[in-house]
Amino acid sequence: MRIDINAALLPDNAKIWAFHAGKGKKYFSQIEAGEGIFLDYPGLRASNRMLASDNLIKQHVMMSEAVKKYYSRQEINEPSRRPGDYNIARSDRYMSSDVTNIKRFYTEMQKGDIVLIPPRGQYNRILAGILGSQGSVRGTITLDRYPRDPFPYRQVRWLSPSFAKRDLSTELSRRLENPHAVIPVHREAFGVEVFSHVFLSFMSREASGADIECPGYRGRNPLETLETQQIIAFLIALYGLHDREELGEIRNKSFSQIISEYYSEEDVVDFEQSFHSPGFYRVVGRRSLGVFVAVGLALLVSGKFNEANVEGMQIENSSEYKDRRSEEELKNIIKTIVKSVSNSTSEEANDKGKKAKDQVGAKTSSETE
Numbered sequence: 001m002r003i004d005i006n007a008a009l010l011p012d013n014a015k016i017w018a019f020h021a022g023k024g025k026k027y028f029s030q031i032e033a034g035e036g037i038f039l040d041y042p043g044l045r046a047s048n049r050m051l052a053s054d055n056l057i058k059q060h061v062m063m064s065e066a067v068k069k070y071y072s073r074q075e076i077n078e079p080s081r082r083p084g085d086y087n088i089a090r091s092d093r094y095m096s097s098d099v100t101n102i103k104r105f106y107t108e109m110q111k112g113d114i115v116l117i118p119p120r121g122q123y124n125r126i127l128a129g130i131l132g133s134q135g136s137v138r139g140t141i142t143l144d145r146y147p148r149d150p151f152p153y154r155q156v157r158w159l160s161p162s163f164a165k166r167d168l169s170t171e172l173s174r175r176l177e178n179p180h181a182v183i184p185v186h187r188e189a190f191g192v193e194v195f196s197h198v199f200l201s202f203m204s205r206e207a208s209g210a211d212i213e214c215p216g217y218r219g220r221n222p223l224e225t226l227e228t229q230q231i232i233a234f235l236i237a238l239y240g241l242h243d244r245e246e247l248g249e250i251r252n253k254s255f256s257q258i259i260s261e262y263y264s265e266e267d268v269v270d271f272e273q274s275f276h277s278p279g280f281y282r283v284v285g286r287r288s289l290g291v292f293v294a295v296g297l298a299l300l301v302s303g304k305f306n307e308a309n310v311e312g313m314q315i316e317n318s319s320e321y322k323d324r325r326s327e328e329e330l331k332n333i334i335k336t337i338v339k340s341v342s343n344s345t346s347e348e349a350n351d352k353g354k355k356a357k358d359q360v361g362a363k364t365s366s367e368t369e
Contacts, residue, residue, distance in 0.1 A: 007201035009323040016185040043149030046137040059083035104182040106135040129156035200365035208290035216361030240267040247340040294364035300353025
């Protein structure tokens with residue numbers, strides 16, 4: 001049996017950035033339709049020499065501002081494209097944020113970092129993606145309005161989450177509206193919240209989470225989600241027992257006994273449920289709990305939660321973020337936990353999984369074959 005865990009196993013050095021699509025989000029639609037992000041500095045010609053000098057950066061910014069004024073017809077005469085022609089003395093103070101934006105864009109934002117593009121308003125979808133290349137002074141993109149003056153550009157692989165600023169905490173929403181164009185979003189404060197919205201399943205140094213989707217939920221029967229809830233509690237209880245090295249206690253325990261006797265809220269960092277039809281659950285816990293719940297539910301809804309199936313299983317990961325060591329550890333956790341459950345309890349759990357699939361279409365990002 002093969003299992004695709006499809007979970008983002010995030011490295012410790014992956015950073016999170018918010019990026020504004022120009023003043024007033026004016027380039028949001030272009031970025032949404034494209035394959036990357038660009039700074040609103042037409043004609044800026046970056047070089048390693050420029051990035052090493054704040055004064056040179058400011059001269060390039062002044063040149064870019066002159067280009068924008070010319071194309072917007074605020075200036076009649078075409079501006080010089082030589083940065084050295086611009087005197088920075090009168091503009092030194094207000095350009096400090098420009099220097100910060102440009103340095104972050106080229107030197108601090110790294111390949112594999114997560115980038116969020118906030119839209120106008122609280123209800124429109126936030127764009128989320130993964131930086132696909134290192135910052136290169138040769139990376140540019142040309143817009144129709146500025147045919148001679150390309151913009152600084154970074155490639156992004158867009159993800160497909162659906163969340164808006166209204167779905168975020170007040171603190172994170174405010175952070176995304178910082179006036180800088182390139183804004184660091186600190187992992188210690190906001191990492192778990194961002195990862196939970198961006199990935200269907202993830203594991204990081206901070207926590208591990210997974211979404212359990214229920215697309216078949218109709219909103220007419222108060223009991224139709226019961227089996228899904230029981231499965232989630234069952235899997236959390238099993239993971240907690242493994243974490244505490246107490247799996248030996250459950251060999252003769254039934255499905256309901258494992259939940260009632262061993263489920264502990266201490267294993268859960270956050271639990272969310274939303275049933276606006278379709279519905280979903282979101283589980284966030286310590287270490288690899290979230291990814292285990294995702295894989296465990298995939299096994300249960302396919303009737304494969306038993307010792308025979310997991311004995312020779314192969315683990316794959318189709319996510320952008322892979323880590324072979326973590327994948328192997330997860331494989332061993334799954335095998336140890338499943339083998340600790342009695343055959344009769346496994347059969348009962350698989351029956352619950354079939355009902356959860358039939359009633360609400362319960363599924364996660366993990367798949368078995």
